Structures are given as C-alpha cells and as structure tokens.
Amino acid sequence: MDRVSELLKNERDGLNKLKNLISDSYDCPLCNNRGWTAEIMNNAVICVECSCVPVRRNIKRVENSGLANVIDKYTLENYKVSSDWQEHIKRTAYEFLEIRKGWFFIAGQSGAGKTHICTGIFNELIQKGYDAKYMLWLDDSYKLKKNDEDADRLREFLKNVQVLYIDDLFKTEKNDIPSQADVKLAMEILNFRYINNKVTLISSEKNISEIFDIDVAIAGRITEMSKGFLINIKNGKEKNYRLKM
Ligand SMILES: [Zn+2]
Structure with missing residues (x-):
C-alpha cells in the first residue's frame, strides 16, 4: 500500500471512530450517531450521509x-374496516395520499373514527417528508383569539405549515354556535391555505351543510378544495357529498 492510500485510510478510520x-x-x-460515514472516493476522504438522517428528521x-x-x-393500516362505509373511508384516505393535494374533510359524531383516519393520513404524510402540525380547534382557537405575540406567531405558523390538521373545527365549549371571532x-x-393550495385535513362534528349555515365562504372553500375527499358519517353510515361546485 502506498503512502497516500495509507494516509487516506488513516484519515477515514479516524473520522469513523467519532461517536x-x-x-x-x-x-x-x-x-455511531455521527449522521455520516467517511469513505474514500477518487483519492479523497468524503463524508456520506447515513440512512438514519431521514429517519431522525421524521422523528x-x-x-x-x-x-x-x-x-x-x-395508523391507516390499523383502521378497522367492518362495513362498506368504513372501507370507502379507508380507500378515500389512501387515494388522498396518492395525490397529496387539496383538502380532506370528514364530518361525523365523536367516536366515528374521524381522528383515527386523519391521524393516519397525517402520519403517512410526515413519513413522506412533510412538515405537519396538529391543531385542536377548541384549545388552539382559544389561544389564537387572545391576539398577543404568541397568538400571532402560532397563527402564521398554522397558515404556512406544509400540512395542517384541524381537529374538531368549530367545536365550542358548550356546543354554542361559533362566534364571529x-x-x-x-x-x-x-x-x-386555500389561496396557497396547502394540504389541509379537517375533521368536524358539524357536517358541511351545518358549516354552510355558519359561514358560506368557509364552507364553499372546504367543498371546492375537498372535491372527492369530503366525507360525512351519519348514524354509523357514510355519505359522500361529492358536491359539484
Ligand atoms: Zn446513522
């Protein structure tokens, strides 16, 4: 082994000993938790990113x-299917993951599996490399309506994040009608998010007709953006609106 190769090997091995x-x-x-491994390539020592780096990013x-x-x-995988409407919901979730554009809206009473299906989609998107944020409407809307610096920061973040999941949109403390605020x-x-075409998952106990009663503009945007991915679960049955706007 010539002198240069020996030096290169020593350098590589020295780097690979770091922990x-x-x-x-x-x-x-x-x-060994460096995030890279040193290798010799074209008479030089280079650091190659380790396969754990994307895994760490996902974590x-x-x-x-x-x-x-x-x-x-x-997870979507363990979303239990024991009827046609559940089968349809699961299939729709996978279809949404294929295109990864627009919005996914699911309405139904609590216990209907809305959180499960949305969390499943949310998780898959994170694993595919998207930055995603969960917003629990009742808690976060309370914080956001305070109009302080924290609220401003959170609001900008929720507007801009790649994937936003709004859970229980328009839920209010005593089941009142949502306020103007x-x-x-x-x-x-x-x-x-509509103007900037950002992926958004929305669950709500209010179906789309009820949201139309609350605000026509919001319901209109949800309907338009969730075309093909607008699901309403009613009394254990699923009804897909697929409205044409
Ligand atoms: Zn590694």
Missing part, C-alpha cells in the same frame, strides 16, 4: 407535530 455527534433519542449502529417532525403521543396508535379566525387560516 455521538448527534444527540437525540435515536441510536444508529451504522454511523423530529413527529415530535414537533403535536401528535407524538397518539401517532403510532392511529371563531369564524374570522377559521377564515383567516383557511383562506390563506
């Missing part, structure tokens, strides 16, 4: 998404 340059919870035996996305604690529980807030976020 734990990344400090997160994931442990990778391939790179980080899950942690930042707001759904880290339930995301493994509600609620409508204004929903319009600001949804209209921005």
